[in-house]
Amino acid sequence: MGAPKQKWTSEEEEALRRGVLKHGAGKWRTIQKDPEFSPVLSSRSNIDLKDKWRNLSFSASGLGSRDKLRVPRPKAPSSSPSPSPQLLLLSAPNNVAEASPPEDCEKSPQDDKTPSPKLYSSMILEALDELKEPNGSEVATICNFIEIDKSYKLTDSYAKRALAPMKDPSLKKKDSAKSSKAAKGVGQLSPALDAAEAAAMKVADAEAKSHLANEHMMEVERIGKMAEETESLLELASELYERCSRGEALTILQVAHREF
DNA sequence: TTAGGGTTAGAA
DNA sequence: TTCTAACCCTAA
Known part of the structure; x- marks a missing residue:
């Protein structure tokens, strides 16, 4: 990492907030290219905008760093509905507005x-x-x-x-x-x-x-x-590992029978 | 192009 | 040492 970290200025943050209000969260490239914000955000990439917005979102939600919320997630697409990341992000502007409301942003009574x-x-x-x-x-x-x-x-x-x-x-x-x-x-x-x-x-x-x-x-x-399923899989894996390390030969059928 | 996880510098 | 924020990497 050669370049030192470039702290976000309040002007940049404000431009980002306004950009999100104008184009919506997730339109980082659009925001970054918007002539209204590009002078301020010229030194930031769309990725930077996304990362900064993520930080703002988590700090505004009162949960501190996103690291605290890290939960192991299944990689495979799940059939059960999970909260859309867009929703999570879209919830941020209200919180952000609460912390420092832009003058053109009306607070809803629910906020x-x-x-x-x-x-x-x-x-x-x-x-x-x-x-x-x-x-x-x-x-x-x-x-x-x-x-x-x-x-x-x-x-x-x-x-x-x-x-x-x-x-x-x-x-x-x-x-x-x-x-x-x-x-x-x-x-x-x-x-x-x-x-x-x-x-x-x-x-x-x-x-x-x-x-x-x-x-x-x-x-x-x-x-x-x-979590329970993951735990039982872990148990199965460690048992299999132990048995294999003892030189026991296991067939797929045996494994399937043991688990199901 | 974006989302999300990982890494790391710097502050407390 | 811990925490936060900025930056990096990769899958989709």
Whole structure:
């Protein structure tokens, strides 16, 4: 490595963000050639743009370096749906916008009211970690844990009262506004009515989160199964290695019979 | 051309 | 020593 590392300037970062906003993530060549950004990004290749955006995405998601997220993935194309990398990247601009919003980028109301899917994953992992059930935890158990742990648990009477007005779509906007207000006001206990309203918002919020958490649980389960399969393959491989190193001759049929 | 994994320089 | 960010390599 002869050339020293060329740190990204704030101008370059800003140009990259604007380029992504304009052309979308993944259009690195287009962004790099765009006359609006090319003067600033002239010393950067499309690969540099991609790498920098990746770094920005991971730091903005609060997960630090991408190295922390490295998970062994099967090389072969999987039939099960996996999160598209494009989706992962496209989620970044919101986060980036949150950190330093460009003036032409409107923040959607959801940005700071809806936790990111990654948050749900971490909540699930946290729940699994805390529950420490030997055979894993049921989805419902984890959902309950998340609700209790995150203070979304409410009495039935409150829940019933809360769910009725939620069916009126005209109230949605108001509700979401209150929801964020309520979320921010944890610990500020007001009169009973206010508390009930805030609680109702939390129930609705928890329901939505529970649904999303379910989806993420399925993903976690899928990964868990893959890990189990990998582990058993590893065991088989080491057993085969041992037997072969002892000079035992094994046929394909024997191997297949041992595993299946 | 792009995505994603790997490597490495430099900072903390 | 660890972590982060920049750079490199390769498959698709």
